[in-house]
Amino acid sequence: MNLIKYFIVLFFVSLPFSSHSQIRFSETIQGSKTATDNQASLFFVDFWATWCGPCVYATEYLEVLQKQYPNNFYVVSLSEENPDKVRRHLEKHPTDLAVSIDYNGETFNENNIRVLPYGILLNANGKILWKGSPTDFKKTNLEYYLRQHSKQKEVNKVLKIQKIKEEVFEADYIPSSDFEMKRIKNKNNETLEVSFIGDHIIYKGDLKSIIAKEKRILVDQVQVAPELNKTYEVYVKKGSSGLFSILDELKLDLFHSETKGDVIMLDISNMNYWDTQQIDWGKNTAEYLIDDSQIQGDNVTFEDVMFQLASVLNLPLVTSGAEADNEKHDWQIHHRFYNLMQSDLEDTYGIKASKEIGSFKTYTIRKKTP
Known part of the structure; x- marks a missing residue:
């Protein structure tokens, strides 16, 4: 070397x-x-x-x-x-x-x-x-x-540092449009990277993980043929969805079907939201802190925090009883012990959780037919 x-x-x-x-x-x-x-x-x-x-x-x-x-x-x-x-x-x-x-x-x-x-x-x-x-x-x-x-x-x-030559560091790329996407060759990201620059969200990972993140579902709920599951860097303007832009860019179609299996059923008919004053980590900080026992969220939607909960439980979440709002709230949810999670959700937010056999959506990505 x-x-x-x-x-x-x-x-x-x-x-x-x-x-x-x-x-x-x-x-x-x-x-x-x-x-x-x-x-x-x-x-x-x-x-x-x-x-x-x-x-x-x-x-x-x-x-x-x-x-x-x-x-x-x-x-x-x-x-x-x-x-x-x-x-x-x-x-x-x-x-x-x-x-x-x-x-x-x-x-x-x-x-x-x-x-x-x-x-x-x-x-x-x-x-x-x-x-x-x-x-x-x-x-x-x-x-x-x-x-x-x-x-x-x-x-x-x-920890001995010996500076041999000057490194040239590339400046952060600033996207010029609401949506940009480029292929990353010779690299496989096993963990989806999500970062922010200006008013854009940056995804760096394989197509399957990016689509799952955009849909707020588990990666296992997305099926992609190996030859299509390449690694990409995607820039999406905050507040907008990049899903259809990604599909159009790659000339792909997305099909969904219903699958039976283990789910966490959430009855949100009597849900009580926290406001945004419960947790305050300041501006331009991480939206979540997730450890081995709880999820904390600062100014995030119900859909976003439930996506994080589904990810740590590795089970699809299905809601019933009402429609959740799209407003931002603060959250603190235990996830390590199921019974404690149940009582925590109900006592804090009025959400009744039960593990059941139920239907949930799965998605298949295919090349568009000519």
Whole structure:
């Protein structure tokens, strides 16, 4: 490997994974504002992105752990995005954690990062001890590994940045029309990326995931032939639907049918909405915080928050009894335990939820016939 091509950060990752594996950072945005020592025995790399709503919660969670263990534990949040975009994000979502850039995606690729948020824990020798969702890394896990790994190393030797050449970063693309779409070749996005620029929503992912997002349904409710399920970047003006524009652009038709199966039936005949004063995260922030037990939404519609609930439950949601409004509201819904979710929905919003065998729509995408 020609190291002259990169900014180098060395983690010597050892035996179980690779004896010479390295984690490369392109640039440091900020050092840790909480860690009080220049040495640590454990290092946690938090893989995240500005478009990833759940990453906000994961970062806040890791920030709490960092504050509890400032002397021998060091967390660095790593994004593969444009550093200017990350800096703008941090102005609105400040953190006391160290933040670095993996602009070439070297570290993301070498660690096979396909789902965000994601994290890996390493000791001072660079050996990977743990990996998974950051919110699954509990205080008890940290204490266990601290007892097992007492050797310390200076942070600037483990996280060593050597600037070899200037990187040229592309400026953020600004769409000139309400809808734009382009094919992304030689890349498969297993997680749909949703971000915002100006008054546009940006989708980056495969066609199936983009259509499911636009329809507010589960990905499994959309059927697309593999040869049509390419990866795209789509710009849609906020407040408008990009669905028919996407279909027209690709010369596709969308057919729907009814399917029987397990559903969550929601009786909304007596629904009581929260107003928009219950949660306030400020302007230009994530609409959702989703963790392993609840969904919080700041100024989102019923359709949008139910799409998030269906996604975490992995079951279609079907409403009955009334039509939901299209206004924006605040939401806080438990999802981890079904009985608690039922009582939470009914007590807070007057929504009666029951798991039943019911009918739900599925969609098939096909090429238009000549």
